[in-house]
């Protein structure tokens with residue numbers, strides 16, 4: 001029998017100072033994608049529930065950004081019974097999926113169309129099912145052109161760092177076959 005897992009209630013709301021992704025002009029397109037994504041596309045399910053948010057960045061934060069109004073991306077993520085890995089705790093793949101998608105969307109929002117070429121994840125603490133965490137992201141320059149480096153971490157409301165991710169993204173150009181590439 002599945003253990004009872006606490007529902008998130010309104011814990012998935014955007015953190016203080018952040019706004020729902022759909023309220024950003026570029027973010028609205030990405031938010032539409034997220035509605036269909038296997039990571040964030042089941043907002044009432046018992047697997048992972050993810051809600052994205054953005055805030056404006058100050059010029060000194062926006063080290064790689066080409067957008068006129070640079071924006072940072074964060075997510076609130078809840079892990080339900082169907083995200084179980086070790087008994088009572090989140091599956092590492094579900095944590096990596098949240099990190100991967102949050103970093104990917106951060107690159108799309110801050111920079112332009114890209115796909116992950118290399119992804120690393122460090123699992124620091126197990127996430128008890130029913131926990132809501134914040135996925136914090138950064139986007140920075142990568143060595144060489146046509147690439148971006150992103151990081152993300154899953155942080156509990158008490159400051160516990162559950163997982164950290166780092167990824168290399170290759171920016172999509174005309175030679176790539178991904179739909180929507182060439183931005």
Ligand SMILES: CCCCCCCCCCCC(=O)SCCNC(=O)CCNC(=O)[C@H](O)C(C)(C)COP(=O)(O)OP(=O)(O)OC[C@H]1O[C@@H](n2cnc3c(N)ncnc32)[C@H](O)[C@@H]1OP(=O)(O)O
Nearest residue numbers: 029030033100101104105108115116117118144145168170
């Ligand atoms: C509407 C809103 C939607 C919004 C949609 C948002 C979706 C977000 C989803 C989350 C992100 C994902 O999971 S994306 C899905 C998972 N990723 C994928 O499926 C990608 C599969 N891989 C590929 O298609 C390819 O390998 C690419 C495109 C990544 C790279 O191929 P390529 O373009 O031919 O690039 P290539 O010349 O080989 O390499 C370019 C440069 O990157 C470096 N490079 C390439 N791969 C690697 C690597 N693994 N590790 C280190 N470095 C690498 C090379 O050394 C080179 O550096 P230099 O010599 O130039 O210095």
